[in-house]
Amino acid sequence: MQATKNGICWRLILFFCVLLGSSSQDFGGQTQFICTSVPKDMDICAATLQNSVPGEDLKTTVMQLRETVLQQKETIMNQKETIRELTSKLARCESQSGAEPGDARPGGRRKEAGTKNTMGDVSRGPADTLSQLSQTLQSLKQRLENLEQFSRSNNSVQANSLKDLLQSKIDDLEKQVLSRVNSIEEGKPGLRNETEQRGRVESTLTSLHQRITDLEKGQRENRPLDKFQLTFPLRTNYMYAKVKKSLPEMYALTVCMWLKSNASPGVGTPFSYAVPGQANELVLIEWGNNPMEILINDKVAKLPFLINDGKWHHICVTWTTRDGVWEAFQDGVKRGSGENLAPYHPIKPQGLLILGQEQDTLGGGFDATQAFVGDLANFHIWDRKLSVGEIYNLATCSSKAQVGNVFAWMETSLDIYGGASKWTFEACRQLN
Numbered sequence: 082m083q084a085t086k087n088g089i090c091w092r093l094i095l096f097f098c099v100l101l102g103s104s105s106q107d108f109g110g111q112t113q114f115i116c117t118s119v120p121k122d123m124d125i126c127a128a129t130l131q132n133s134v135p136g137e138d139l140k141t142t143v144m145q146l147r148e149t150v151l152q153q154k155e156t157i158m159n160q161k162e163t164i165r166e167l168t169s170k171l172a173r174c175e176s177q178s179g180a181e182p183g184d185a186r187p188g189g190r191r192k193e194a195g196t197k198n199t200m201g202d203v204s205r206g207p208a209d210t211l212s213q214l215s216q217t218l219q220s221l222k223q224r225l226e227n228l229e230q231f232s233r234s235n236n237s238v239q240a241n242s243l244k245d246l247l248q249s250k251i252d253d254l255e256k257q258v259l260s261r262v263n264s265i266e267e268g269k270p271g272l273r274n275e276t277e278q279r280g281r282v283e284s285t286l287t288s289l290h291q292r293i294t295d296l297e298k299g300q301r302e303n304r305p306l307d308k309f310q311l312t313f314p315l316r317t318n319y320m321y322a323k324v325k326k327s328l329p330e331m332y333a334l335t336v337c338m339w340l341k342s343n344a345s346p347g348v349g350t351p352f353s354y355a356v357p358g359q360a361n362e363l364v365l366i367e368w369g370n371n372p373m374e375i376l377i378n379d380k381v382a383k384l385p386f387l388i389n390d391g392k393w394h395h396i397c398v399t400w401t402t403r404d405g406v407w408e409a410f411q412d413g414v415k416r417g418s419g420e421n422l423a424p425y426h427p428i429k430p431q432g433l434l435i436l437g438q439e440q441d442t443l444g445g446g447f448d449a450t451q452a453f454v455g456d457l458a459n460f461h462i463w464d465r466k467l468s469v470g471e472i473y474n475l476a477t478c479s480s481k482a483q484v485g486n487v488f489a490w491m492e493t494s495l496d497i498y499g500g501a502s503k504w505t506f507e508a509c510r511q512l513n
Contacts, residue, residue: 306492307484310339310458310506313437316349318447320499324434328354328363328462328487331428333401335467336365337475337485339506342455343391346370349453350439352460356432360440363428365398368439368451375400375407377423384409385417393456395476399466402427408466413476415469434488436460437501458506461485478509 313320342348347367354363359378367373373384375398386409388394397410405424409417433444439451459475462485467475474482488494492503 307459307490308506309492309503310456311436311495311497312456312502312504313453314502316344316449316452316454317499318438318449318452320452320501321438321447322436322495322497322501323444324436324488325494325496326488327431328428328434329464330430331464331487333399333464333466334363334428334487335397335399335463335465335472336363336461337395337397337467337472338460339393339395339458340388340455341391341393342389342453344389344454348373348389348455350437350451351453351457352434352436353438353440354428354432354434355440355443356429357443359429360442360446362432364439366439366451375422377405377428378426380405380423380426382407382419382422386411395459397467397472397475401466410469410472410476413473436495459490459509460488461490462488 311322336352338351340348340351346369349368350364350366352365353361356362361376361379364376365373366376367386367389371383373386373388374381375384377400384398386394386396388396388411395410395412398407399410400407400422402423402425404420405422405426406420407418407422408415433440435444436457437453438447440446441448461475463483464487467483471483473479484490497503
């Protein structure tokens with residue numbers, strides 16, 4: 082009986098020692114084990130209690146140990162739940178080529194790290210991709226027609242040979258697109274290599290854009306530096322233009338431009354100006370099914386513009402820090418006004434002005450779903466509020482029209498990236 086009792090006591094002592102050791106390791110404490118000699122015929126439990134702690138203190142220690150074990154168990158369960166959530170998110174990121182567009186506020190979203198989809202971060206089905214390729218090919222053909230007219234008028238043998246080469250490459254691209262259509266209709270397994278096919282097509286398109294751009298450089302001497310337009314044929318996260326100089330601090334402003342787009346939903350972001358610490362210092366955006374908006378210091382005003390009909394439209398927005406008063410003009414006519422748009426907040430200097438993309442970070446963080454699609458020209462900025470008459474002169478291409486005193490539309494003022502193209506501006510010629 083004495084041996085049985087001693088065995089039970091030893092097990093209890095070992096159990097408490099294990100718990101104490103586990104608790105000390107978890108909380109960075111130091112564990113110390115003390116061995117005490119006990120006479121052979123003496124009760125081990127009585128000797129242990131006599132040489133360690135009183136009975137009441139032992140009970141308190143046991144309760145504390147039990148509470149510690151329960152807390153650790155709860156912590157482990159929470160960590161397991163967190164691991165499951167992270168594993169699920171990682172699986173979704175790996176299974177998708179890009180993030181799905183959501184209802185987050187413009188400029189407020191950040192992308193998950195992953196492989197860059199250079200054809201744009203917006204998921205596309207085969208029909209959408211073919212439509213985008215078709216638009217790009219049409220744009221390239223249009224530019225080639227302009228080059229044909231130029232080469233005929235200048236008798237340039239080199240221009241003709243380059244034009245023939247580019248036409249041949251476009252024909253090859255059309256064959257690739259046709260082959261892809263046939264594959265879709267017949268359901269061939271070759272579509273499993275869609276990523277590789279898209280990469281080859283993108284590489285060819287980039288090469289074509291570069292060759293045409295090089296060829297178009299020969300025309301610059303024959304036209305004024307402000308008579309051009311920028312074309313963004315695809316909704317991507319890599320086509321944009323960067324203004325070479327920053328904006329000054331401004332307590333009032335007027336922004337005007339010509340736009341042509343039939344993109345849906347939303348024409349995207351014609352321009353965005355970001356400064357350190359504020360990506361939405363000055364932004365014009367029409368995103369998703371929302372109306373066009375202007376953001377100043379991340380404060381928003383909705384604008385009454387309707388421009389996605391495939392026709393050229395002239396738009397202007399004026400603003401002053403005093404009471405945050407703004408006005409919106411389309412085609413020379415005032416369409417709306419308001420106040421309390423970032424009142425008494427001056428536009429900050431030392432930022433980056435980007436055409437065609439919305440910045441989530443200074444100079445980057447582009448999102449294909451917010452990219453501008455269409456044509457843009459005669460983009461000007463003033464550090465004052467223009468009068469109604471001055472805006473009307475701009476919209477009607479009057480000889481009295483002024484150029485921006487902060488930024489004036491000039492080819493030499495821009496750096497162009499990703500295949501966005503420049504060619505002769507048309508809107509004013511159609512009006513005259």
